[in-house]
Amino acid sequence: MVALKKFPLRCISTCSHRVKFGYRAFLNVPTVTLSLVHNENVSKFNHSHSVKLLHSNSTPIFYVNAAPHIGHLYTALLADASCRWKELSGQEVKLVTGTDEHGIKIQRAADLNNQSPLEFCNSVTTKYQELFAAFEIRYTDYIRTTDDNHKTAVTHFWNKISEHTFKGYYRGWYCANDETFLSDSQVVKAKDDSGNISVTSAESGQPCEVIEEENYLFPLHKFKDELYRWHSGSVVYPTSFMSLVDPYLDSLGDLSISRPSSRVGWGIPVPNDFSQTIYVWVDALVNYLTAFGYPDSLQDWPIDSHIVGKDILKFHAIYWPAFLLAADLPLPKSIICHSHWLVDNAKMSKSVGNVVDPMSLRDRYTADGLRYFLLREGVLGKDGNFSEGKMVDYLNSELCNTLANLLSRCTSKSINSSQLYPPFNAEVFESAATEEWRELMDSLNSLPEKVAEHYNNFKFYKGVDCILMQLRCTNGFFDTVKPWTLKDSEDILHLVLHLVMENLRVCSILLQPIIPTLSANLLDMLGVPLHSRTVEYLLPVSSGSKTRHIQASGHLFKRVERVGGAK
Known part of the structure; x- marks a missing residue:
């Protein structure tokens, strides 16, 4: 031998x-x-539920004011890889994704492209669908907020939470780019050499202005105790991202959940008050319910995992559960949060010209090549660096x-x-x-x-x-x-x-x-x-x-x- x-x-x-x-x-x-066996930090929640054969993940619905980049693809890959793994383990899966197509940024982008808002949305959502097909993102549900069934779901949801809302004047810093009001602690004031003062969002760096207008308001503070109890179950994973949530939990107030239709006309009107348009984030978050059959049914809800970037964590970890509590609906089981992607250690920016187009990379390195790199290099808790x-x-x-x-x-x-x-x-x-x-x-x-x-x-x-x-x-x-x-x-x-x-x-x-x-x-x-x-x-x-x-x-x-x- x-x-x-x-x-x-x-x-x-x-x-x-x-x-x-x-x-x-x-x-x-x-x-x-x-x-x-799932990690305790991810699977330990404050509500009881029977074991389901279906495993469900969602990405955010992506805002169609611009074409997709590698950050959008990474979010989708996390959801897709997780669902593929669950399928290999014998579970049925549901993967929800789609596009967020309302709001003032869409109005402006459509005007710049000499298109109607819907024409503009159609052109950009096609790019997302092509991206997902090219990189084998096997979604089961693709929700567009311009679809009739979603508008029905949003209108029904608004009526469910309306007993908690009231109409009043809201005054504060408004960031048009982020379509959100900000408190004094959430803005940065700077004076230039000429003495002019500029105000920007501390989170996004986008310019802000003072706006006072009549809106519908939602009392987030009413749900503070329930939100604390929910978060005590380590719903957000990795738990280190709670540092982005806790400051908001400690200072909950009234949230403006509508905009004057004279200023934001491209959206879903408030039922019985067409002078107001439903806040784009209320509209967008309800997409998760739309995918599960709301309002006719909610089979297999709540969802197992919302997969989101850290920049939109507060909307999913504070606003969304509060809205669901107001509507008397079960809360999500987990929120999987990830950091952002840098490019050669610099933030991606249109003005810098370093936004990475996944489709061009696929042509050079194959779809699996880019899938491999992003999932191999990406770590939830820290910014990835694309090189x-x-x-x-x-x-x-x-x-x-x-x-x-x-x-x-x-x-x-x-x-x-x-x-x-x-x-x-x-x-x-x-x-x-x-x-x-x-x-x-x-x-x-x-x-x-x-x-x-x-x-x-x-x-x-x-x-x-x-x-x-x-x-x-x-x-x-x-x-x-x-x-x-x-x-x-x-x-x-x-x-x-x-x-x-x-x-x-x-x-x-x-x-x-x-x-x-x-x-x-x-x-x-x-x-x-x-x-x-x-x-x-x-x-x-x-x-x-x-x-x-x-x-x-x-x-x-x-x-x-x-x-x-x-x-």
């Missing part, structure tokens, strides 16, 4: 641990169902050199002349495998639970870290064992190929929420049936497997080149 070399496995310990029984414990088990050069490095190092190259090595005709995915041979494994071989497969056994924990907590970057570590170790295994020297030891060669392909198979199943097309292509090449790509088939359980013919041809992912001045 050929002497088998050892190889180092120190890299495995960072993302996995030795399981009690290891690879051999599963040799006679046909399938294993993973226990996918085209860094993305190129990730794609070449990880997708090309680590994942695709490993597939090419084990399917090469010079090594795998029969083009087979060999079955597991327990007898050869017991007699030939070194302790390091067993550690590699023990690590693969523990990988799904590690990745599940991270995916369930929207830490996709950590899940990918663990998968990449496993793939690197498998490449190290391949280098050390040197299967090209085992042509005269067919049983051992087949065992080595099986172990490598098992690592690829399990890692590819786990990567499906991140890079769906590449993962599907890889599993196709390995001859893995479509019905065998769920969590039920994640662990390497191979004693009953049959020989499969592989279908590997061409490159899974080719190297990409830096374009222009990519840093």
